[in-house]
Amino acid sequence: MAIRVNLDRVLLDRRMSLTELAERVGITLANLSILKTGKARAVRFSTLEALCRELDCQPADILVYVPDENTNGAAQEAAE
Amino acid sequence: MKAVNDNMGTPIAKGLNVLLVIAMVFIAIAIIFFLTAGLALSFDNSFKADIVSKLAETNNSGLSKNASIACFGGAIVASLWFYVLNILRKIVGTLLSGDPFIPENISRLRKIWIFIALSEIIRIIFVNISSAGEMIIDIRAGTLFLVFVIAALSEVFRHGAELRRDAELTI
Numbered sequence: 001m002a003i004r005v006n007l008d009r010v011l012l013d014r015r016m017s018l019t020e021l022a023e024r025v026g027i028t029l030a031n032l033s034i035l036k037t038g039k040a041r042a043v044r045f046s047t048l049e050a051l052c053r054e055l056d057c058q059p060a061d062i063l064v065y066v067p068d069e070n071t072n073g074a075a076q077e078a079a080e
Numbered sequence: 081m082k083a084v085n086d087n088m089g090t091p092i093a094k095g096l097n098v099l100l101v102i103a104m105v106f107i108a109i110a111i112i113f114f115l116t117a118g119l120a121l122s123f124d125n126s127f128k129a130d131i132v133s134k135l136a137e138t139n140n141s142g143l144s145k146n147a148s149i150a151c152f153g154g155a156i157v158a159s160l161w162f163y164v165l166n167i168l169r170k171i172v173g174t175l176l177s178g179d180p181f182i183p184e185n186i187s188r189l190r191k192i193w194i195f196i197a198l199s200e201i202i203r204i205i206f207v208n209i210s211s212a213g214e215m216i217i218d219i220r221a222g223t224l225f226l227v228f229v230i231a232a233l234s235e236v237f238r239h240g241a242e243l244r245r246d247a248e249l250t251i
Contacts, residue, residue, distance in 0.1 A: 035251045039249065040251045041245070042246065042251070043250070044251065047251050
């Protein structure tokens with residue numbers, strides 16, 4: 001997927017563990033791991049809000065758009 | 081994998097499970113009957129003579145000539161139906177456990193319509209083989225309709241499993 005989750009970096013900056021973040025946000029460690037490893041298919045706004053609140057950051061700090069080759073090609077074709 | 085819905089099956093699903101087991105028992109008995117009759121009719125004996133004469137009285141001369149082939153064909157078709165019922169029992173089992181939208185059920189539904197279509201083809205083939213010369217075209221519209229319905233349902237199930245996966249992986 002072209003959306004990369006930079007939870008590792010933010011957790012390191014805040015010196016917080018995944019377990020602690022899961023408890024604060026109110027989701028299971030398993031689900032947070034799914035998000036961290038990029039296997040999640042969707043994120044609820046409520047979850048994103050909770051993450052940003054507990055990590056004191058913006059959504060752009062956690063979610064980054066990294067287009068792959070196929071996505072980039074389709075965008076260029078659309079622009080033309 | 082934890083089920084999204086913890087409902088452990090409706091009374092209809094539980095009743096269906098019981099009916100499937102009963103049907104499988106009856107079909108197993110039918111398979112044994114067909115195989116036994118087929119073997120008995122393969123060799124000359126008094127039983128074979130009685131059956132052949134009775135079939136001749138019903139003006140079904142084709143079957144009387146190759147009754148043993150018809151019996152073996154019946155055993156094969158019944159075996160396919162037994163397999164279909166077994167697959168269906170597994171699907172109902174997942175429903176009773178609270179999680180029917182699993183990838184295995186998609187392939188199971190696909191197998192069901194393929195094997196029903198196959199059983200119908202084999203039935204037509206054996207009817208024509210045992211008729212010895214008489215061409216019999218006996219396509220059952222009901223079975224064909226059933227194949228189409230199950231094929232469509234398997235695609236619906238695939239979509240349902242995909243939606244289920246999306247829901248699971250929505251954090």
